[in-house]
Amino acid sequence: MEEQNLNYAIATLGSHSALQILKGAKDEGFKTIAICEKGRDRPYRMFGVADEIITVNRFSDLPEKVNELRDKKAIIVPHGTFTGVMSQEEIEKLNLLYFGNRKILKWEYNRQMQREWLKKAGLILPKIFAQPEDIDSPVIIKFFGAKGGKGFFLAKNADEFHEKMGKKQGNPYIIQEYIIGAPIYIHYFYSPINGEIEIMSFDKRYESNVDSIGRIAAKDQLDLGLETSYNITGNVPLVVRESLLPEIIEMGEAVVKASRKLEKHGLIGPFSLETIITPELKFFVFEISARIVAGTNFFINCSPYSDLKYGHPMSTGRRIAREIKLAIQNNQLDRVLV
Ligand code: ATP
Secondary structure (H helix, E strand, O other), rough: OOHHHHEEEEEEEEOOHHHHHHHHHHHOOOOOEEEEOOOOHHHHHHHOOOEEEEOOOOHHHHHHHHHHHHHEEEEEEEOOHHHOOOOHHHHHHHOOOOEEOOOHHHHHOOHHHHHHHHOOOOOOOOOOOOOHHHHOOEEEEEEEEOHHHHOOOOOOOOOHHHHHHHHHOOOOEEEEEEEOOOOEEEEEEEEEOOOEEEEEEEEEEEEHHHHHHHEEEEEEEHHHOOOOOOOOOOOEEEEEOOHHHHHHHHHHHHHHHHHHOOOOOOOOOOEEEEEEEEOOEEEEEEEEEOOOOHHHHHHHOOOOHHHHHHHOOOOOOHHHHHHHHHHOOOHHHOOOOO
């Protein structure tokens, strides 16, 4: 069987969760290709995860390499950088073997459609305020395309909103209810081959400067006139209170079920729900990612949950390669490359 896998290569852009994806692919017996921006290939060489490196000036030049990748029977695995540099249309047009369902991505790209999907799944979402004058509780103002929460700010009423918006005026944004609670990012995997959902792991984020503000006294925070920012710098692993697991499993299943009503084939492979849990243990879901998330990077070896299930190293990256391998063995590649 290993020999049959070697007919295919697994390729991904050299960024985000590529180390994990490529390592996992090698562990499952595939050849691996890292597509790197010029001068940014060192991690992929240093850690020995790529059998081959293809260099591009910018990731967005990927379409220029399509023929070369097709010749190598490469299956591209998308991640956050990939969906960040390629538009929905470009991804749908990309003439490459692609892991997952590229049609589902538009439901992630568009915030309005994302809410529709999550509501269809019966999940609880933070309220959206149509205009600043409607604000009647703490809110977070989120700018579109602000990768990793840069520039987001909090307000408790319209006056504060206008005051803080200041020179940011003109950038598209949404005003969302701010939920006070514990942020937990859930990493799932849905296998169309065995029809099951799996919990892979959990993380919370390590963001600058919000995660360091608590290290200085409240008086100093005020004196310094700090502005909070949520720029992501890393991820912190978590285990959740065990009694929350049944609800977490049901939430994931509901999201997959709803996805099938949105697009034929629905969601395939890894996805993540970004949640805040209130003191009453109510889950508010504020975002979905319909692909692997970087919070899984901590678990290249295993998470407590994948250890329970597999008893040997199984990262989300490796789980993707395992799914492709299972699909090849069952002659069902068309169910995972959509
Ligand atoms: P990404 O696309 O990388 O996930 P983003 O730019 O969409 O990032 P968010 O993840 O939506 O940003 O939010 C950034 C930060 O703000 C996170 O720490 C998150 O926990 C917090 N946050 C977002 N929405 C809410 C909310 N409604 N209530 C409380 N905290 C929130």
